Amino acid sequence: MVPTRRGAFGPRSPAPRTRGDGPRDPQAWARLGRCSPHARGWFPYRVLPHPDLRCVRKRSPREVGHVNTIAAEGSAMEQLLARVAEFLGRPVSPEWENAFRAVPRHRFLLDRIWLRDGHGGYDICDRAAQPTRWWAAAHADAPVVTHVLTEADGTRCPLSSASAPGTVVAMLEALDVRPGTRVLEIGTGTGWNAGLLASRAGDAEVVTVELDRELAERARATLAAVGRSPRVVHANGAEGWPPGAPYERVVATCSVRRVPRPWLDQLAPGGRLVTPWASAWCAYGTAVVERDERGIVMGRWRPGGSYMPLRAPGARPEERPPDTHPERAPAEPTELSPWAVAGEDYQAQFVMGLLVPGVWHAWEAGNQRAGTHATLWVRAENDPSAALVEVAAGTGHTTVRQSGPRRLWDEISAAYGWWHAAGSPDMPRFGFTCGGDGTTTAWLDTPERQLPEPTTR
Numbered sequence: 275m276v277p278t279r280r281g282a283f284g285p286r287s288p289a290p291r292t293r294g295d296g297p298r299d300p301q302a303w304a305r306l307g308r309c310s311p312h313a314r315g316w317f318p319y320r321v322l323p324h325p326d327l328r329c330v331r332k333r334s335p336r337e338v339g340h341v342n343t344i345a346a347e348g349s350a351m352e353q354l355l356a357r358v359a360e361f362l363g364r365p366v367s368p369e370w371e372n373a374f375r376a377v378p379r380h381r382f383l384l385d386r387i388w389l390r391d392g393h394g395g396y397d398i399c400d401r402a403a404q405p406t407r408w409w410a411a412a413h414a415d416a417p418v419v420t421h422v423l424t425e426a427d428g429t430r431c432p433l434s435s436a437s438a439p440g441t442v443v444a445m446l447e448a449l450d451v452r453p454g455t456r457v458l459e460i461g462t463g464t465g466w467n468a469g470l471l472a473s474r475a476g477d478a479e480v481v482t483v484e485l486d487r488e489l490a491e492r493a494r495a496t497l498a499a500v501g502r503s504p505r506v507v508h509a510n511g512a513e514g515w516p517p518g519a520p521y522e523r524v525v526a527t528c529s530v531r532r533v534p535r536p537w538l539d540q541l542a543p544g545g546r547l548v549t550p551w552a553s554a555w556c557a558y559g560t561a562v563v564e565r566d567e568r569g570i571v572m573g574r575w576r577p578g579g580s581y582m583p584l585r586a587p588g589a590r591p592e593e594r595p596p597d598t599h600p601e602r603a604p605a606e607p608t609e610l611s612p613w614a615v616a617g618e619d620y621q622a623q624f625v626m627g628l629l630v631p632g633v634w635h636a637w638e639a640g641n642q643r644a645g646t647h648a649t650l651w652v653r654a655e656n657d658p659s660a661a662l663v664e665v666a667a668g669t670g671h672t673t674v675r676q677s678g679p680r681r682l683w684d685e686i687s688a689a690y691g692w693w694h695a696a697g698s699p700d701m702p703r704f705g706f707t708c709g710g711d712g713t714t715t716a717w718l719d720t721p722e723r724q725l726p727e728p729t730t731r
């Protein structure tokens with residue numbers, strides 16, 4: 275049987291490791307929890323002792339306790355900044371380093387957080403019970419899930435998180451915010467990113483929108499507790515927030531498959547929008563979109579960033595099209611390795627998502643059929659087409675079985691063939707133009723070189 279997207283992975287899955295916000299699609303949480311940028315090598319960032327550690331005057335026990343707390347916070351902050359610098363491959367710019375210090379991440383976390391359990395799921399970390407683990411998570415360059423939805427079958431699906439600090443800085447630097455810049459953020463979550471923005475741009479300049487009322491209220495209170503007061507709005511961020519428009523910058527901290535038109539309409543001429551990207555195939559990449567003075571809107575993609583999706587109010591996991599049982603279809607040989615399009619090459623995954631929209635994949639977890647080394651399932655979101663790719667144990671001989679109205683693996687193979695023939699261009703060479711009618715046209719290198727239509731690949 276075709277696996278559900280959720281729960282398709284297990285510890286033995288060859289699916290890539292995760293870095294980002296964890297599973298991120300209410301329709302496909304587990305499937306999407308694997309697209310990840312990696313730290314780009316070692317960066318020799320020196321960790322300096324915090325000034326508080328240099329205190330020499332003899333202090334009362336109470337004073338000492340206070341100083342120890344400050345020292346612990348100071349040294350944890352240095353470690354966090356060092357980790358972020360290592361991820362970025364360069365030091366954090368002074369303006370964002372100042373914001374990091376002024377708006378400490380740990381102040382935005384709940385006492386109860388969810389951390390990856392190493393088996394594709396999450397387990398609770400309670401601050402009172404596991405203070406060291408909680409503190410380490412608060413200062414790690416990794417996302418911390420703060421709210422989950424527990425399904426009837428016990429599966430935990432993340433609904434909100436404090437994003438990985440390295441990714442947060444990369445997005446903020448790409449956004450280019452200065453004092454006085456008017457900014458709209460979509461996806462308040464804990465409020466930490468809004469606090470960083472407010473610290474840099476000024477409280478009055480920042481509007482942040484959160485779908486979940488409880489999260490919005492909590493974020494507002496936390497921001498006030500650290501001395502920040504951006505406008506926190508409880509609303510559907512897909513609509514932006516028209517009363518505050520126009521914005522010179524728009525940043526989303528949830529991923530989109532296309533840029534919602536209201537965000538573009540509310541972006542001032544000369545403005546910039548930065549949003550995490552996703553497709554049915556893969557949640558990976560960051561789109562940086564500019565609106566020029568004539569109103570022409572163009573974007574380009576950058577590697578990195580893997581976020582939970584922009585949710586529609588009240589969205590529930592979708593109805594799946596009927597199962598067409600590809601396992602009953604005849605096996606045919608295929609030249610394409612499933613690892614080429616569903617392995618560690620996220621740029622390839624990104625391109626598959628662009629060229630074959632609305633098609634997702636999942637590695638089969640757990641025991642394989644006898645004689646099979648690995649199995650990749652491929653399914654269409656909106657019709658019952660499916661494909662089952664099996665790699666034989668020992669020989670590595672790869673076969674595919676396809677069912678339903680479309681031959682999905684043929685589409686994927688053609689898309690991969692096009693990308694390969696084009697010299698395997700990387701993400702920054704891809705861009706898109708947004709038309710006033712809401713259409714988005716993707717291209718390679720220049721707007722004149724549009725991507726082939728699905729039927730002609």
Ligand SMILES: C[S@@+](CC[C@H](N)C(=O)[O-])C[C@H]1O[C@@H](n2cnc3c(N)ncnc32)[C@H](O)[C@@H]1O
Pocket residue numbers: 295433434435436437460461462463464465466467468483484485486489509510511512527528581582583584585586587
């Ligand atoms: C990765 S978290 C945001 C992290 C946050 N910026 C922080 O600093 O903690 C994504 C957030 O987007 C919110 N979200 C998802 N869909 C939304 C929508 N349609 N409108 C507003 N917020 C949304 C989620 O509730 C979640 O809190």
